[in-house]
Amino acid sequence: MSARPWMAIAWPAFLFAAVLEMVVFAAVDPGDLHGLSGEPLGWTRQAVYTVSFFVFWAVTAAASALSVALVNRRSEG
Template sequence: MKWRSLMWILWPSFLAAAMMTFFVFALIDPLDIVIFGHIQASRMQVYAAGFFFFWIMAAISSALTLNIAPRPKEYDEFGEPIN
């Protein structure tokens, strides 16, 4: 994967994850979340886990979008299209 494509995937997904984290944790108190019924996590652990979860989900969405986007035609040095 080209570095530019990676930038197109990770930067918008980072911004989306930041916004999603803001909105979700504005409504949900992290101390009310209990994992597997008995594991209590601290606020910062839940914030971090939520942010990275949202970032991964948004990155997958951006990668799939980039994957199905139409590709521009490539030309060789003589101006002929490359198939």
């Protein structure tokens, strides 16, 4: 696959991840997050923002890639 389809996936996913980050952390304080054991996470705010942004970006990129794959598959068959 050439660079153009990859950018068509990555750039909108990046923008949506940025918006999602703003929406989520307008309502959630990173200092109040707890792990699965119920203990405080113990990460800095910057670490929470960074990790969550990359998780949001990966999830939205996966959704975009799935859409591109489905469109390409339909146009081939």
